[in-house]
Amino acid sequence: MLAFVLQEGPPSLVRNRPYPEPHHGLVRVRTLVAGICNTDLELTRGYMGFRGVLGHEFVGEALDGKFTGKRVVGGINFGCGRCEACAQGLARHCPERRVLGIVAADGALAEEFLIPEANLLEVPATVSDESAAFAEPVAAACEILEQVGAVKDRSVLVIGDGKLGPLVAQVLGSDGASVTLEGRHLEQLGWLRERDIRLASEEGRYDIVVEVTGSREGFARAIRMCRPRGTLVLKTTVGRKHEIDLTPLVINEITVVGSRCGRMQPALERLADGRVNVEPLISVRFSLVDVERAFETAAQRGVRKVLVMAY
């Protein structure tokens, strides 16, 4: 089958990858649409030392099990099912976990891939394939709500208007936060104003600052823009060391919340009822046979979501 594989050197399209075989609770999913995110780009630079098929943002059609023939999205963490974290429903913190397209599990940038059936959710008919492909990053945005609690009437600054920032802004805004989004490519995001999201920030102090640039400058600015005793949410895994002065965190008693994957259900609900609109965030679509070009495009400045159509 076609698969976009990371081995030594840059990732490449492979044409003779064997089709996967279902086993041990893993079912086959035929990829419909897959998204490319910054983590994928980091993986190709050595992050996590991953080797295998890339891709963890997907909507597909289940080929085995109870969802056979249905459109599905799914949690990307494969827990061991036996540890304390798994028992708490936190497979995403299982120490033995594999992660689709990130840790020891082939991903969705292929014709087919394997995933635990328990990870799958059926996609409501009202959600398009392209929207459903955003379930994973929308879930990552929703995770902030689980971690920081109610955001209604709290002032929020989202630093970074790339792939994830506009999703975070919409998730927090639709839950009642007063949200400002800042970044370098706001000109394409005017439609967010209709959702009561301010574009471009003023100097000031916010109750919650969400850092999604993954840059040193972003982190330093996030600290400056957070009010004393405020909350700074770190939403990007950059895999690099920064020169950081942590003193302001202590002096201003700022709480830094590391935030990663979230649950799929709240994401699907928001895509279904329109609280999160993803359509305008699609920069370009490529066919799976052109996945190498898709990847190059995703790495360019100002490009938001690149989708890969596998059917």
Place this chain on the structure above:
Amino acid sequence: MLAFVLQEGPPSLVRNRPYPEPHHGLVRVRTLVAGICNTDLELTRGYMGFRGVLGHEFVGEALDGKFTGKRVVGGINFGCGRCEACAQGLARHCPERRVLGIVAADGALAEEFLIPEANLLEVPATVSDESAAFAEPVAAACEILEQVGAVKDRSVLVIGDGKLGPLVAQVLGSDGASVTLEGRHLEQLGWLRERDIRLASEEGRYDIVVEVTGSREGFARAIRMCRPRGTLVLKTTVGRKHEIDLTPLVINEITVVGSRCGRMQPALERLADGRVNVEPLISVRFSLVDVERAFETAAQRGVRKVLVMAY
């Protein structure tokens, strides 16, 4: 009067500093005992750019106002009294604040100093002068409870057994946490075992890790020792930049809580009823005339609290 003054170069004992005059809600306090902490040492290395009389850990005798003749301790932050933070009782986060012996306010390593009367609390008769001199760092330890909530039955690792670590261990332990303290000079801390505090840690993951070393190694180790979704409390203002990889914070969704000064009342209560024992933490006492030697001693490895007796 005698005063220990930081100007250009190393701090020095000055003999002809004018006695302070009370004004604008500020009352005079005659220092009885003052402690030296790591922040004082950092100030002499340029932290905060402070110039003036050092010292912010004190017990004294009020010379003016309603506490005249009483033994007092006091909050070290002087708020403006008009801003939002001050209105919430958080003078320690007032953007215009002065801080005793740290920011634009002469400190307690002198015969007398000034402090807002509103900052003062009377010391219960059952608390000795020497114990009362620990009120400020014990308050800083109690602040953790205000920030992280109930600690009963939670596993806590305190990294750093210097001046602050044993206080943090006692405060959290007496509130029901299961506390382990690790550091390089545990041999003098055997008495903490009677307080159900384990000395020396095992590799493992803790619900809460408190970092009080202020070192890069300490921070990196704190991240490693914190369980996924656990809490890392940063308790030291080192004023230096670190090379830090923040990725593990995101992957393990760790919450980092910057923590600084606390309220005096909970500290006095714990000193009064014996929940916190500070006597064995006193390494040595100097007279105010020997404050320069006191300061040199406080900077030595393995030295815990150095007290300066001003009477």
